[in-house]
Amino acid sequence: MTDVDTSSPTSPAAIDAVPLRHPWRWVAAVVIVILVVLFLYGAATNKAFGWDTYAKYLFDKRVTQGAWNTLQLTVYSMVLAIVLGVVLAVMRLSPNPVFRSVSWAYLWIFRGTPVYVQLVFWGLMPTIYKSVQLGVPFGPSFFHLNLQGLSIPFLLAIVGLALNEAAYMAEIIRAGISSVPEGQSEASTALGMSWGMTMRRTVLPQAMRVIIPPTGNEVISMLKTTSLVTAVPYTLDLYGITSREIASRIFEPVPLLLVAATWYLAVTSVLMVGQFYLERYFSRGATRKLTTKQLEALAKAQMGEPHP
Amino acid sequence: MTPMVQAQEVCKSFGALHVLKGITLEVGRGEVLCMVGPSGSGKSTFLRCINHLEQVNAGRLYVDGDLIGYRDRGTKLHEMSPRDAAKQRRNIGMVFQHFNLFPHRTALENIIEAPIHVKGVKKDAAVARGKDLLDQVGLSEKANAYPAQLSGGQQQRVAIARALAMNPKLMLFDEPTSALDPELVGEVLGVMKKLATEGMTMVVVTHEMGFAREVANQLVFMDAGVVVESGPPREVLAKPQHERTKAFLSKVL
Numbered sequence: 001m002t003d004v005d006t007s008s009p010t011s012p013a014a015i016d017a018v019p020l021r022h023p024w025r026w027v028a029a030v031v032i033v034i035l036v037v038l039f040l041y042g043a044a045t046n047k048a049f050g051w052d053t054y055a056k057y058l059f060d061k062r063v064t065q066g067a068w069n070t071l072q073l074t075v076y077s078m079v080l081a082i083v084l085g086v087v088l089a090v091m092r093l094s095p096n097p098v099f100r101s102v103s104w105a106y107l108w109i110f111r112g113t114p115v116y117v118q119l120v121f122w123g124l125m126p127t128i129y130k131s132v133q134l135g136v137p138f139g140p141s142f143f144h145l146n147l148q149g150l151s152i153p154f155l156l157a158i159v160g161l162a163l164n165e166a167a168y169m170a171e172i173i174r175a176g177i178s179s180v181p182e183g184q185s186e187a188s189t190a191l192g193m194s195w196g197m198t199m200r201r202t203v204l205p206q207a208m209r210v211i212i213p214p215t216g217n218e219v220i221s222m223l224k225t226t227s228l229v230t231a232v233p234y235t236l237d238l239y240g241i242t243s244r245e246i247a248s249r250i251f252e253p254v255p256l257l258l259v260a261a262t263w264y265l266a267v268t269s270v271l272m273v274g275q276f277y278l279e280r281y282f283s284r285g286a287t288r289k290l291t292t293k294q295l296e297a298l299a300k301a302q303m304g305e306p307h308p
Numbered sequence: 309m310t311p312m313v314q315a316q317e318v319c320k321s322f323g324a325l326h327v328l329k330g331i332t333l334e335v336g337r338g339e340v341l342c343m344v345g346p347s348g349s350g351k352s353t354f355l356r357c358i359n360h361l362e363q364v365n366a367g368r369l370y371v372d373g374d375l376i377g378y379r380d381r382g383t384k385l386h387e388m389s390p391r392d393a394a395k396q397r398r399n400i401g402m403v404f405q406h407f408n409l410f411p412h413r414t415a416l417e418n419i420i421e422a423p424i425h426v427k428g429v430k431k432d433a434a435v436a437r438g439k440d441l442l443d444q445v446g447l448s449e450k451a452n453a454y455p456a457q458l459s460g461g462q463q464q465r466v467a468i469a470r471a472l473a474m475n476p477k478l479m480l481f482d483e484p485t486s487a488l489d490p491e492l493v494g495e496v497l498g499v500m501k502k503l504a505t506e507g508m509t510m511v512v513v514t515h516e517m518g519f520a521r522e523v524a525n526q527l528v529f530m531d532a533g534v535v536v537e538s539g540p541p542r543e544v545l546a547k548p549q550h551e552r553t554k555a556f557l558s559k560v561l
Contacts, residue, residue: 187408190359191422191474192398195390201425205412285411285454294452 050255057246057259066241067263073157073226073237074267078219080162085169090199092174103170110167115160116231122160123232126150154236157229165222172214176207208282216275220268238263310373311336312478312509313358317367320353327353329533330367335478335526338507342520342541345530346556351513354530355480358511359400360393371400372477398426401471405483407463409455415442415466416451419473427474434473441469445499461492465499472503479503481512517561521545529553 043049057063088106091099110118121128126147135141180203188198227239235244238260247256290298313335320328327350335341343351356362357369360377369376376396378385388396409418419438423429429437442448445465455463464484471479481500485493497519504510504523514520520527520541527541529548537544537553545561548554 181408183404183406183408184410186361187402187404187410189361189394190397190400190402190404191470192394192426193422194394197425201421202410206410282412285413285456288456290457294457297452 048254049258050252053250053252053255054258057242057256058262060246062241062245063238063259063263066236066238066245067267069154069236070223070226070238070263071267073154073161073229074219074223077158077161077165077226078222080158081165081169081218081222082215084162084166085173086204088166088170089173089177092170093177095195107167107170110164111171115164115225116228118164119157119160119228119231122156123153125156126152153229153232153234157226157232157234160232161222161225161229165218168218169215172218173207173211175214176209176211177203179210180206205282209279209286212275212279212282216272219271219275223267223271224264309337310370312339312372313341313511314370315354315358315367316369318354318357318364318369319366320350320357320362321365327533328357331530331533331535332367333526333528333535333538335509335511338509339525340504340510340512340523341526341528342524343511343513343528343530344515344517344520344556344560345536349530350533351530352482355402355482355511355513358478358480359397359402360388361402371396394426398474399477401474401476401479403464403467403471403479403481403484405486407455407460407467407487409463409467409470411455414452414454415447415458415469418455418466419470422470423473438469438473441472442466444472444502445469446495459492460488461495464488464496468496468499468503477509479508479510481510481514483513483515485514485516515560517545517557529556531556 044051088103091103092107094100130146130148132143132145132147133141134143177199184202184206185198188202189195193201226237229237230240230244234240242256242260243253247253311334313333315331315333318328318331319326331350331354333341343354345351353362357364358371358376363377374396375385377388377393379388379392409415410421413421416435416438419441420429420431420434423434423437424431439448439451442451445468447462447465447469450458450462450466455466458466468484484500485496488496493516497516500510500512500519501523512520512524524541526538527544528538529536529544529550529552531552537548537550544553545557548557
């Protein structure tokens with residue numbers, strides 16, 4: 001090893017330049033701040049916004065329960081949709097023609113009809129199919145369930161939302177899978193991995209980088225689509241509570257819309273934080289930049305310490 | 309003793325396009341066979357037939373006496389199930405032109421992936437073996453680096469280690485140095501040379517005539533889906549018999 005001496009006395013002094021000024025940025029920022037302040041002042045002094053009502057209902061027990069119900073609807077239906085979406089996407093790309101057609105038909109139906117209509121159908125399910133039986137067709141029955149006796153609008157809402165969303169998730173996941181270079185599955189195959197293992201261990205983890213951003217979109221979109229579950233009818237979600245349960249009784253729609261909007265925004269913000277960490281996890285190896293851990297190890301090696 | 313690779317009249321076509329038109333050759337145990345020829349001559353396709361990444365349309369291909377891709381039930385051949393095909397591939401290592409390392413796994417993770425998940429080797433044992441292999445290809449320092457942080461030559465050496473981790477009896481190299489900067493070619497060829505001297509059976513598609521001359525037992529010149537000429541590399545390279553071989557060699561040598 002030859003050591004290059006970088007601290008020679010003749011080395012040039014570090015540059016101390018005057019930074020480039022950006023006057024127009026300041027002008028634009030000032031204009032925007034003035035406009036925002038004017039709007040806020042207008043909103044605060046405008047009686048129609050009903051800020052006292054807003055304050056009264058923002059943390060109302062029914063409203064917080066509604067927000068919680070909405071969050072639950074979102075999370076449960078999204079989890080179901082993602083699982084089903086992965087299955088559908090993998091089926092769509094599988095070499096098996098039966099899988100391919102089933103997946104295609106599913107997408108055709110569930111993307112091709114409005115989610116509102118689907119939710120109404122799920123709500124009517126206990127009326128259409130009065131009971132569920134498990135057994136041999138035209139033969140003995142082993143299991144009997146009376147659907148009409150159950151009160152399950154929450155479950156039906158989740159199923160309705162999830163089955164619709166799964167069709168969209170399937171396409172997002174398919175796009176992600178297709179974005180992984182063919183050489184990856186080829187290398188896995190050459191190592192003796194089965195098709196399923198190649199998908200699970202090689203392709204899907206790499207596809208995640210492409211899948212997550214649009215899935216974040218879908219989650220946030222789902223949060224707001226839950227306001228349609230009134231079609232089931234399920235009425236205890238955030239929008240149902242604020243608009244029908246409270247606003248229509250006290251005849252003050254504007255402050256309660258603001259209450260609902262505030263909660264939707266709050267939940268969305270939390271979900272965006274989650275997305276940030278997920279994206280960071282699945283971008284492992286995507287850049288040449290060294291991770292903090294690797295930098296530490298290298299620094300230690302430079303100091304002459306042994307490897308951990 | 310049966311040869312490691314035995315190809316009899318192997319044909320492969322993609323639709324109406326005939327890529328291989330009856331390849332017959334043998335690779336003995338511990339031998340190195342180098343395949344050269346213009347692009348589109350079918351070298352890579354033949355290599356991919358050996359581990360059944362492509363299915364042979366006609367002829368027979370045997371690795372270590374086993375028919376590749378089909379079950380011979382006396383009167384008729386039956387297509388092999390994906391599970392059985394995967395089992396055959398475990399014994400055949402492959403190194404690609406573009407490395408195809410798993411970018412979301414570190415060098416070491418790339419190497420231990422298949423032993424653990426395909427062969428069911430215990431993690432400790434796989435890691436020990438993986439570190440040993442990294443050492444053999446001169447990259448023990450880079451165990452925790454992701455592929456994107458490695459140079460092309462380093463990536464290809466990791467890829468070779470990854471293939472070796474399955475303890476293959478045959479190694480296939482598909483233009484392993486074609487995507488590398490000229491200064492990095494040597495380090496990869498060095499690893500391959502060492503492997504050859506250790507007795508590994510190898511089939512190498514390459515444009516490195518120096519490597520072929522020095523390491524190969526047999527040189528095969530392919531053009532338009534047929535073997536035009538084959539023999540000991542020194543003879544073929546020095547005194548090519550066929551016009552097409554002469555024309556090709558005059559351009560690359």
